[in-house]
Amino acid sequence: MSAPRPTVVRFRYAELGKVRFISHRDLARLMERAFRQVKVPLAYSEGYRPRPRLSFGLALPTAASSDAEFFDVALDPAIAPHEPTEAEAAALATLIDDLPARLSAALPDGLSVTAAAPLEPGSVSLQQAITSCTWRIELLDVAVDDAVDRVRRIVAAPELPFERERKGKLSTSDVRPAVLDLEPLGPTGRGVELEAHLATKPTSLRPAELVRLLGDDVGIGRVHRTHQWMTIDDLRSEPLAAASVSPPEASNGPTLRLAS
């Protein structure tokens, strides 16, 4: 008989300001500590060095900020029993509702948990589920018109061969399928802001790689992730909607939609 599956909760959080310079590893440790600070026990892995089971979505590049980060974590069966009584279930629901505010208070400035919800048993992991992300990327050393031209060229290209180094080996692949949507949003103080919808599978393209495709002379400034998307039965949805954030619509400034 296998042990009952523990209750897994999915969290959404934002990472803004100075904390965006921490690494993905650092973030996992911070979250673990935050759970101990708010005294919510987690389920531990077995083995030599037991650890709580936190699983994140796609790692955010160091120095990028985000409104849409996610992780799943299994709660200790002591507070989330397998077959809860009605009272236990209600207590757990309240606990989960309160957790975003409590965790945010324990986390450093710039990290805020914006939503939490129990995960349906059998849900696929974040790593598997995410198929694309939407980014705001600041392009430096380029004028708006020039940026629009370069974006047009990328979108119009039937193929985009791109050379990457993996484990010391160079390989070239076509990354055009990963460019789902590009939209220059207008000038920032230092450059041009570009909204980019980039696939993570089957072909993936990272923001820094996209900027390289735009030209070696283009610099990269602020990078901000606005969404991570799952595709289930051809329908795109977020792993967990932010409790109080409505989907971003029209932004200010001149926009030019360049669908693929």
Added chain:
Amino acid sequence: MTTVWPSLEPILPSVQKPARYIGCEDGAAAKPPDPSLVSWLMIYPDTYEIGLPNQGLQILYEIANELDDARADRAYAPWVDLEAEMRSTGLPLFSVEHHTPADEFDLLAFNLSAELTYTNLLNCVDLARVPVRTADRRPEHPLVIAGGHCTYNPEPLADFLDAVVLGDGEEVIAEITRVVGEWKATGRGDRTEVHLALSRLEGVYVPSLYESIYDGPALVATRPIRDDVPEIVEKRTVADLGDWPYPKNQLVPLTEVVHDRLSVEVFRGCTRGCRFCQAGMITRPVRERPADQVRTMVAKGLERSGYDEVSLTSLSTADFSGIDGVVKGITDDAADTGCGPVTVALPSLRVDAFGVKLATQLNQARRAGLTFAPEAGTWRMRQIINKLIREEDLYEAVDAAYEAGWQRVKLYFLTGLPSETDPDTLGIAELAKNCVALGKSKGRKASVTVSVGGFVPKPFTPFQWFGQNTSEELQRKINLLRDDTRRANGVNLKWHDPKATLAEGINSRGDRRIGRVIERVWRAGGTFQEWSEHFDIDRWTEAMAAEGLDIDWYVHRHRHEDEALPWDHLSAGLHKDFLWQDWMDALDEVGLPDCRWTPCYDCGACTGYGIEHRVASALPPAGGSQGTAQDLGTGGSVPVQLLGSKPGAGTTP
């Protein structure tokens, strides 16, 4: 007040580990810049991940921020990649809290824990846009001061430091704040004014008010240049650690650092009397924190920080009165919160079965390995260094470790100790092989890691007169060990670079003339000397030659009794004749018991300052070892009997 953040932020994505420079730690002081306060910038002259956990710095940081008339920020040495960017864009050294330029602080206060960070100190002062030499500083520049263990011989840094604090800083920080506050209030006059005021504080040494007199290479004396400056500067000692429950809000970094756990200092000082150990000599007497305070600090600290590991720090934590009860209290408290297991760590274990019993209690699930420090390979040698561990003690400890399920043991040794012979050096390999054999006899896949460091004689120890081994001699000894353990299954030998040991030696007992050497090494680009990829001994030997200074004379020469030492005008309380007697006893292979549990032999550390040991129990600890309350007559012959009684052991693999 200005902030460099807008200029720093665009650089950070292109440097390694940018989280080093953002601050934001839980526990960081929120006291904003305020020109009416005396502002301290506490600087650790190495990287963030090495410097952040430093407890001395954190304690003083917190105390300064609690003072009504002071505030403090922190800074760390920027790594070479950021430094290059800073120099090319004109960005100064900055604090991590508010990203305030370092030269806007009143004091740049350095923690000096290692000699090889001296060049980084100069680099940080320079990056702060402050002249590196005290003589070139003007009234508007910050005061550059230092504290920490290395300041017991600050002479190599005498030309660069406005003031030096000897001993515990908890009390003197308020006094320095007051003096600097008055200097500020009266319009920051001539620096000599503030230097004089500082020199009147007990425990504060102002190098520019003293001169060193030489006769050829020999130092004749270091003495005050004015009558109103003390001839001898005495260290400061906090009488009761219970009055100082700091840090109350230990910094919780956002990024990984070397000791990423809660630390609670359980006592300060150590009177085991190991003759090589400067920390033990200069921090006497023993001052234990009350056990209930330890327990509260641990419980509160874990709750606040979210850490799941706490280290009980001191020079020898197993000696804390009633340590087993304290540990049990901590684990009980942790179980009550129900937030997963809490690990209690001890920095190093006492070499006996009691130490291991304690470790068994602590580390429940984690069998990472146990560390012991016998320090020398033979009983004769351990009598000389007064680390009175019998081989029996070590084998019992290791045996108990294997019994309790550990498979990996780490042993720390020094080589290049006074009168060390090749059989003494090889005794290290012998001990290690016997430990492996013991493990194998228990059917374990035993492995023993032997870590060998080259011995550097330190000021205010009985070995301060000893001529350090040359790096060639140290390398020869390491090679002996390497050859001897090459075919020994299960023994892994690691060693410290003898060339780095030489550079430490140049600084450890150097006089003021070494300052020019440090400056040359720094100007030649020799920063981060603790990092092997940046260390180059040629920079040091070339700088010594360029200054006409003889390495042999500074490092490898035995000092004689009536010779003036560069730190003679400073005092850690210890009588010089006590240290000399202990040096003579060492050469006679005579041990000295621990004065915590046996009568005082008047070393001077208590008697000179009207203080005494503060320990909860005047009895030696359970399973007392290391020369206290036990018959040591059998030291050398024990292992044969011990091994003979274990089937399969006694022969080296």
